[in-house]
Amino acid sequence: MIGWQDGRVVYDAFVLLSFGGPEKPDDVMPFLRNVVRGRGVPDERLAEVAEHYMHFGGVSPINQQCRDLLAAIGDEFGRHGIDLPLYWGNRNWQPMLADTVAQMRDDGVETALGFATSAYGGYSSCKQYWEDIAAARKAVGPGAPKILKLRQFHDHPGFVEPNIESVRTALASLDESRRATTRLVFTAHSIPVSMAKTAGPTGGRYNAQLEETARLVHAAAAADLEYDLVWQSRSGPPQVPWLEPDINDHLESLAEKGVTDVVVSPIGFVSDHLEVIWDLDNEAKDTAARLGLGYARATTPGTHPRFVAMIRELVQERTAGASHTTLGTLPTWDVCPTDCCPPPQRRGAPS
Ligand SMILES: CC1=C(CCC(=O)O)c2cc3nc(cc4[nH]c(cc5[nH]c(cc1n2)c(C)c5CCC(=O)O)c(CCC(=O)O)c4C)C(CCC(=O)O)=C3C
Ligand SMILES: [Fe+2]
Numbered sequence: 413m414i415g416w417q418d419g420r421v422v423y424d425a426f427v428l429l430s431f432g433g434p435e436k437p438d439d440v441m442p443f444l445r446n447v448v449r450g451r452g453v454p455d456e457r458l459a460e461v462a463e464h465y466m467h468f469g470g471v472s473p474i475n476q477q478c479r480d481l482l483a484a485i486g487d488e489f490g491r492h493g494i495d496l497p498l499y500w501g502n503r504n505w506q507p508m509l510a511d512t513v514a515q516m517r518d519d520g521v522e523t524a525l526g527f528a529t530s531a532y533g534g535y536s537s538c539k540q541y542w543e544d545i546a547a548a549r550k551a552v553g554p555g556a557p558k559i560l561k562l563r564q565f566h567d568h569p570g571f572v573e574p575n576i577e578s579v580r581t582a583l584a585s586l587d588e589s590r591r592a593t594t595r596l597v598f599t600a601h602s603i604p605v606s607m608a609k610t611a612g613p614t615g616g617r618y619n620a621q622l623e624e625t626a627r628l629v630h631a632a633a634a635a636d637l638e639y640d641l642v643w644q645s646r647s648g649p650p651q652v653p654w655l656e657p658d659i660n661d662h663l664e665s666l667a668e669k670g671v672t673d674v675v676v677s678p679i680g681f682v683s684d685h686l687e688v689i690w691d692l693d694n695e696a697k698d699t700a701a702r703l704g705l706g707y708a709r710a711t712t713p714g715t716h717p718r719f720v721a722m723i724r725e726l727v728q729e730r731t732a733g734a735s736h737t738t739l740g741t742l743p744t745w746d747v748c749p750t751d752c753c754p755p756p757q758r759r760g761a762p763s
Contacts (some may be wrong), residue, residue, distance in 0.1 A: 416570060421732060425497050425516060425524035426489070427559060429480050429541050431507065431621030432502030438675040439505065442464045443472075447622065451756065454649050456490065461647075463494040464690040474685040475505070477714065478529070481683070485527075492724055499524070503544050508549040513556055520676045521557040527723055529682050531566040531625070534611035534618035536711055538564060538746060539753035544602025560747065562726045566621040567740035568591045570722020572628050575679055579633035582708035594673040596634050598626040600680025601687065602643035604756055607654040617728075619655070619709045624740040625679050626640060634675070643698070644678070645687045659692070660699045683714050 434443040440462050450459065465472060485698050497519065501512030516524065526545065540559055544685035549556040565571050573757035579596065586594055600622050603611075611618040622641055630639045642662040643655045657665070659676070666674065676696060678688050681707060692709050713719035729736060738746045 421523060421560075421731075423496065423517075423523055423525050423560075423727075425499060425521040425557065426479055426485070426727065427499040427501060427516070427524045427526045428485070429526045429528040429544065429561065430478050430500070430748050431474060431685075432505030432508070432616050433474035433528065434465055434505060435471050435475055437466065437470030444506045446615055448647075452649055452652075457647060463599055464686060467690065467712050468686065472686045473689065474599055474614060475502075476685065477683040477685060478502075481529075481720070482717050484715045484717075485723055488720045488724045489727075490548070492728075494545050494724065494727060496525075496727075497521070501544075501548065502542065508548075509544050510551040510602060513548040513559070513741065516557045517555045518563045522557045523560070525727055526559045526561045527726065528561055529680065530619045531564060531568075532600075532618050532680070533564050533748075533753065534603060534752045535607050535755055537618065538602070538748060539630065541756070542748065557747055560730075561717070562723075562730065563660055563736065563744055563746050564621065565722060565726065566625045567628060567742065568722050568726070569737065569739055570718050570725060571682075571713060572625065572632075572739055573718050574716035575629045576633040576675060577716075578710040578712075579629055579677050582710040583637075585708045586706050588675045590672045591636075593670045594637055594675065594706070596630055596637045596639035597662065597666075597674050598622070598639065598641045598680075599644045599659050599676060599678045600630070600641070601694070602646040602654045602656070602658070605655060606736075607753075607756055608655055610752075610754055614750050617753075620742060622680065624742055628739050629677065629679060636731065637675075644680075644691045659696045663696065663699050663703060663705060666704055667703040673708075674700060675708050675710060677710040678712055683710050683712050683717070689713060708737070731741070 430539045433439045444458050486498055499512050501507055501509030523745050528541040545559045608618055609615050626641045642657050646654045697707050
């Protein structure tokens with residue numbers, strides 16, 4: 413067996429867990445149907461989102477970003493003597509996690525560490541990855557390896573520092589003479605209010621973590637500016653309340669208040685995938701232009717070396733049983749309680 417002993421558990425593989433995205437036009441609708449299975453997202457919304465993907469030739473950047481990240485993780489592990497085979501499986505598109513888990517079983521993997529491409533707690537960002545693992549193992553059946561997801565990392569310096577750096581870079585591209593009326597706007601994926609209420613063991617964890625990350629990035633990158641945390645990429649039927657305000661509405665109210673320029677920092681995401689390049693680089697940017705606001709979008713961590721080092725550190729934290737490296741004050745843990753972050757109520761056809 414490949415791997416190493418930490419005195420408690422032997423991990424013999426690493427698996428990257430992600431969302432998945434289409435890589436050609438014919439993938440788009442089946443991918444979207446996988447994402448919204450049983451969730452009551454109206455067809456009009458799906459058709460609209462399909463157009464966003466078609467705008468980029470039906471190709472989401474997220475899968476290539478995962479390939480690049482996995483290659484960088486391999487280099488990083490190699491430099492630090494971590495000899496674990498690397499795998500990658502998605503929730504919604506090929507390579508699907510169940511196929512990856514079957515391959516891992518065939519390769520003799522017994523217990524893997526999984527890294528999900530989301531920093532936060534809550535159903536979509538955390539719990540659903542645990543569910544993905546359980547469903548994939550069930551599909552594979554006897555001999556399926558155990559997979560333990562690495563912890564949430566919203567306030568790890570390896571996540572916060574690349575965001576600080578990119579906010580500074582974005583800010584430097586704006587007109588210095590208008591700095592006093594420049595605003596820092598953090599964004600994250602909106603989720604249903606009911607999902608936000610039940611995020612984490614005591615509720616509200618998604619918002620609390622995002623507020624903490626925003627505070628940490630703001631303090632280090634641009635403490636003289638005012639800042640806000642707002643939401644993007646709302647889905648779901650209009651009668652269901654989701655977190656507000658939307659970034660576009662927020663830009664309107666900022667312009668009314670006399671703000672002249674904005675730096676938008678999508679701290680809710682780890683890579684510049686489609687929700688970032690469509691919703692921010694197209695929609696929000698157009699809104700800013702219409703309002704006459706200067707606009708700069710900060711990049712996400714992607715394959716930033718500090719971010720990649722964080723992934724290696726999270727593995728070492730786990731295998732050495734070391735204490736968690738955190739910049740904030742919210743509690744962290746390795747394994748989530750089983751009863752936190754319940755799934756949203758399913759509507760329409762069961763999956
Ligand atoms: C919290 C959160 C994250 C961040 C955490 C994480 O990263 O995991 C995230 C990431 C992403 N969301 C993505 C895409 C989509 N999300 C959708 C729909 C939804 N997202 C939700 C939440 C989140 N989503 C929710 C509650 C829904 C409603 C339906 C449901 O309950 O599932 C839909 C359906 C159509 C629509 O937008 O209405 C699409 C296409 C992509 C891929 C982008 C690419 O292709 O590059 C990524 C990384
Ligand atoms: Fe989403």
